[in-house]
Amino acid sequence: SATATKADATPYTSGTWTNQDVTVHYTCADTGGSGLASCTADQTFSATTATTGGTATDNAGNSAGATFGPINIDKTAPTISASAKNADNTTYTGGSWTKQDVTVHYTCADTGGSGLANCTADQVFTATTASTSGTATDNAGNSASATFGPINIDKTKPTISATATKADATPYTSGTWTNQAITVKFTCADTGGSGLAGSCPADQVFSAEGVFTSNAATVSDNAGNMSDPANNFSVKIDKTPPN
Numbered sequence: 001s002a003t004a005t006k007a008d009a010t011p012y013t014s015g016t017w018t019n020q021d022v023t024v025h026y027t028c029a030d031t032g033g034s035g036l037a038s039c040t041a042d043q044t045f046s047a048t049t050a051t052t053g054g055t056a057t058d059n060a061g062n063s064a065g066a067t068f069g070p071i072n073i074d075k076t077a078p079t080i081s082a083s084a085k086n087a088d089n090t091t092y093t094g095g096s097w098t099k100q101d102v103t104v105h106y107t108c109a110d111t112g113g114s115g116l117a118n119c120t121a122d123q124v125f126t127a128t129t130a131s132t133s134g135t136a137t138d139n140a141g142n143s144a145s146a147t148f149g150p151i152n153i154d155k156t157k158p159t160i161s162a163t164a165t166k167a168d169a170t171p172y173t174s175g176t177w178t179n180q181a182i183t184v185k186f187t188c189a190d191t192g193g194s195g196l197a198g199s200c201p202a203d204q205v206f207s208a209e210g211v212f213t214s215n216a217a218t219v220s221d222n223a224g225n226m227s228d229p230a231n232n233f234s235v236k237i238d239k240t241p242p243n
Contacts, residue, residue: 006023017140022045026056027039030056046073047073049071051069052067074114074138075142076111078108078144079136080107083105083148087102094151097222106121106122109136120133154193155192156192159189160186162214162232164183165182166181174233182235184214187200194222197222198220201219201230210236213233218230
């Protein structure tokens with residue numbers, strides 16, 4: 001009779017997949033009286049084998065055979081790779097900023113013969129994540145992993161606000177008359193993490209006489225979020241003395 005064990009000494013069942021060497025052991029006995037002349041020695045296999053066999057022979061020339069198999073050995077790890085897309089199905093590159101959810105997809109394959117047992121499912125991220133990973137496992141117990149990241153997501157709009165001062169550095173109230181030049185200054189901030197794309201708009205200076213409206217400026221961040229418009233000022237300047 002034939003039995004088999006794996007390299008870790010656990011039993012091996014024919015037809016199953018393993019990533020270890022397999023040793024086939026033959027147990028022989030003779031009940032006819034002449035006694036055993038030979039019994040096939042243990043056989044160790046390190047690659048897939050359709051079937052193997054052994055023979056017992058007694059001292060009278062009688063013989064019997066036993067077969068074992070198939071022996072399925074796969075020592076090759078599967079492959080896995082990771083890619084990602086934004087919610088609008090455009091490609092997302094790790095380390096870049098986006099204002100959309102990101103889906104990481106794993107592509108797995110097995111060339112060792114045992115076939116894939118599992119491949120990590122798609123992972124959806126709605127906030128910044130340092131990195132993520134997935135695993136591919138084949139039916140012989142071999143595995144491989146892949147990582148992706150960092151994933152940088154910023155869904156928060158930046159902010160922009162405006163203040164106005166007169167030439168003498170005192171505050172200017174929108175819609176009031178003054179005989180001084182007015183400077184409108186913008187203050188910008190981003191709390192979402194991606195940072196402002198470019199600089200805050202330059203100061204607007206009004207020095208001529210007349211009625212003007214300051215620019216309701218906007219600013220964007222590196223994830224593509226756009227701020228709400230800044231508050232604007234109605235600027236009224238009269239430098240002409242009455243007569």
